[in-house]
Amino acid sequence: xxxxxxxxxxxxxxxxxxxxxxxxxxxxxxxxxxxxxxxxxxxxxxxxxxxxxxxxxxxxxxxxxxxxxxxxxxxxxxxxxxxxxxxxxxxxxxxxxxxxxxxxxxxxxxxxx
Amino acid sequence: xxxxxxxxxxxxxxxxxxxxxxxxxxxxxxxxxxxxxxxxxxxxxxxxxxxxxxxxxxxxxxxxxxxxxxxxxxxxxxxxxxxxxxxxxxxxxxxxxxxxxxxxxxxxxxxx
Numbered sequence: 001x002x003x004x005x006x007x008x009x010x011x012x013x014x015x016x017x018x019x020x021x022x023x024x025x026x027x028x029x030x031x032x033x034x035x036x037x038x039x040x041x042x043x044x045x046x047x048x049x050x051x052x053x054x055x056x057x058x059x060x061x062x063x064x065x066x067x068x069x070x071x072x073x074x075x076x077x078x079x080x081x082x083x084x085x086x087x088x089x090x091x092x093x094x095x096x097x098x099x100x101x102x103x104x105x106x107x108x109x110x111x112x113x
Numbered sequence: 114x115x116x117x118x119x120x121x122x123x124x125x126x127x128x129x130x131x132x133x134x135x136x137x138x139x140x141x142x143x144x145x146x147x148x149x150x151x152x153x154x155x156x157x158x159x160x161x162x163x164x165x166x167x168x169x170x171x172x173x174x175x176x177x178x179x180x181x182x183x184x185x186x187x188x189x190x191x192x193x194x195x196x197x198x199x200x201x202x203x204x205x206x207x208x209x210x211x212x213x214x215x216x217x218x219x220x221x222x223x224x225x
Contacts, residue, residue: 099210
């Protein structure tokens with residue numbers, strides 16, 4: 001059973017609007033979360049992270065929100081650009097198994113010009 | 114810096130054949146990882162290494178072996194390939210635990 005889930009396989013957004021990508025997890029021990037971005041034929045690249053002591057982390061156009069009680073995190077991209085079109089993976093781990101990251105299945109974002 | 118490189122990029126194997134996937138990193142990272150990615154699933158950790166000469170099992174280690182004889186290289190071996198091992202394999206490295214992992218471009222493996 002997957003411990004990290006991304007229930008939306010795809011998302012389409014108009015350029016300039018907000019993209020919201022969601023991620024749910026089941027393991028309450030998870031305390032560190034990351035988002036990766038992946039273009040076709042390339043490996044994932046790190047985008048942004050958040051630890052459980054925070055509920056928000058911002059980096060330019062990208063903001064990650066963490067709701068620990070709901071075991072939910074989301075990635076907001078504002079404004080969305082065509083170059084943001086990629087597959088986005090969320091990942092999580094805990095301090096007791098800090099070498100093991102659990103990944104969601106990914107959400108394919110398409111930003112239309 | 115090349116970052117993380119993987120060899121080969123694509124391979125077709127017959128059931129029962131063996132092969133080794135090579136991962137190399139030039140960032141002097143201690144930690145290295147092998148993942149597989151299958152349709153509809155996230156990346157799943159196969160094996161990892163916390164330093165030269167060390168290896169450990171991940172989430173889905175069965176059917177695979179690994180070696181880390183040199184700090185910069187992490188090898189993934191399939192002794193007797195099975196169709197269930199058809200997947201895209203990604204290698205990653207990081208400076209330490211819970212640090213950002215840097216991924217290679219992936220190896221697409223098809224087992225017939």
